[in-house]
Amino acid sequence: MATTPRLARAALTTLLTTVLALVATLLGSAHTAYAGTDLVFTQPVENYAGYQPQTGCNRKLRPGIRLLSDHLVQRGGGRGPIFRACAGSSVSEHKESRAFDWVLDATKKKDRKRARAFLDEIFAPDADGNPHALARRMGIMYIIWNDRQWSSYRGFQPRNYLPSSCKSKKKCSKTARHRDHVHISLTRRAAKGKLSWYLAQHSD
Numbered sequence: 001m002a003t004t005p006r007l008a009r010a011a012l013t014t015l016l017t018t019v020l021a022l023v024a025t026l027l028g029s030a031h032t033a034y035a036g037t038d039l040v041f042t043q044p045v046e047n048y049a050g051y052q053p054q055t056g057c058n059r060k061l062r063p064g065i066r067l068l069s070d071h072l073v074q075r076g077g078g079r080g081p082i083f084r085a086c087a088g089s090s091v092s093e094h095k096e097s098r099a100f101d102w103v104l105d106a107t108k109k110k111d112r113k114r115a116r117a118f119l120d121e122i123f124a125p126d127a128d129g130n131p132h133a134l135a136r137r138m139g140i141m142y143i144i145w146n147d148r149q150w151s152s153y154r155g156f157q158p159r160n161y162l163p164s165s166c167k168s169k170k171k172c173s174k175t176a177r178h179r180d181h182v183h184i185s186l187t188r189r190a191a192k193g194k195l196s197w198y199l200a201q202h203s204d
Helices: 005-035 063-073 109-123 133-138 196-200
Strands: 099-103 140-145 148-151 182-186
Touching: 063 099, 063 182, 063 196, 109 133, 109 140, 133 140, 133 196
Parallel strands: none
Antiparallel strands: 099 182, 140 148, 140 182
């Protein structure tokens, strides 16, 4: 029996639909792995971290901060500095190699979406109902982005942020307001890769 044009078109449509569905499935799987939500954790979720201010200086790249910075840059955006010169009296976790600046631009919609997706993921409850589950497993101490700050020692509740060097937003630079990067500070154990999210990266 000869194949009619109508049957040929129907067969082609079916084939294309199948291929597109397969591609969507693969992309969805990649995104899930990307977000870290498919990781198998063998340890309970960590407690909320307290404030651990910088007290020394260490310019050695720590495994935890490297893993997290790689994870974020793979999502888009750029790699900002981890280290900072030890000179000066200012307190900064960059001086202990446990802070990372993820380069995003708050004036760009795609970068705002990237930041929002990351925040939604790490602050979401896990299957057991633990709030801010990934943020706690990552040992995130605080995040500053786009005039807002989220701190583990305040239950990751968003607060308006204005650096002490600025009297108002209008007189504050884009960088000081963290509108051209997301600042992420980790606890000391997190920077060393000793918490559950980092350990799960190496598990099979």
